[in-house]
Amino acid sequence: MPPNFFIYPRTDKYKPIQLPARKYTGVLFVCMIRSPYFWVNSTLKQPYDLAFRRGFRENAAYLSSPAVLRRQQSFRNIVQVWNNYYQRYARELESENRVVYIRLEDLVSDTANTLQQLESFLERKPGSDLKRIIEGVSPVPSKSHNAHGAAWREKNQLQHLTASTSRSDLEFVTGQLDHKLMKKFGYPLLWFPPEVS
Numbered sequence: 001m002p003p004n005f006f007i008y009p010r011t012d013k014y015k016p017i018q019l020p021a022r023k024y025t026g027v028l029f030v031c032m033i034r035s036p037y038f039w040v041n042s043t044l045k046q047p048y049d050l051a052f053r054r055g056f057r058e059n060a061a062y063l064s065s066p067a068v069l070r071r072q073q074s075f076r077n078i079v080q081v082w083n084n085y086y087q088r089y090a091r092e093l094e095s096e097n098r099v100v101y102i103r104l105e106d107l108v109s110d111t112a113n114t115l116q117q118l119e120s121f122l123e124r125k126p127g128s129d130l131k132r133i134i135e136g137v138s139p140v141p142s143k144s145h146n147a148h149g150a151a152w153r154e155k156n157q158l159q160h161l162t163a164s165t166s167r168s169d170l171e172f173v174t175g176q177l178d179h180k181l182m183k184k185f186g187y188p189l190l191w192f193p194p195e196v197s
Contacts, residue, residue, distance in 0.1 A: 079176035
């Protein structure tokens with residue numbers, strides 16, 4: 001978790017040596033964000049460095065299960081991991097203007113404009129052609145099970161989320177989210193009208 005960042009190469013993936021952000025003088029951190037609703041669902045399929053204190057067979061149990069990151073940091077639930085991650089970036093790096101946030105959804109849907117926004121912070125290598133660089137990136141993900149192209153766009157639509165996730169699970173996520181972070185990153189909170197019997 002920021003502000004502690006890994007030193008590479010790592011010899012033990014679960015016990016990395018860490019340096020505080022203040023040791024990275026002159027570094028601008030470009031922080032990728034993904035909507036927490038889609039990120040939470042993604043971690044159900046691929047938990048990465050997250051472990052859970054109890055087994056689960058359904059989404060609701062998974063969402064409310066205590067989560068442990070890299071066998072070191074414990075959180076009440078998976079949504080609190082998302083909150084804490086970005087709260088720490090803000091707390092440790094924003095005051096010194098050392099972080100820029102890029103939404104994954106923007107990078108995928110409007111790559112050129114998203115990268116051009118970074119040019120107010122970072123100078124592009126002279127003579128580099130942004131359009132050619134973007135076209136040179138493989139559209140096929142490195143892992144065969146990752147969605148891409150039209151399938152990725154479809155899975156990251158609000159309609160897909162509400163069709164594939166129960167209302168109670170979505171309400172749980174919304175209730176756990178840091179609403180200030182959501183507003184800052186321009187993500188809507190899912191709201192449902194009361195059910196009428």
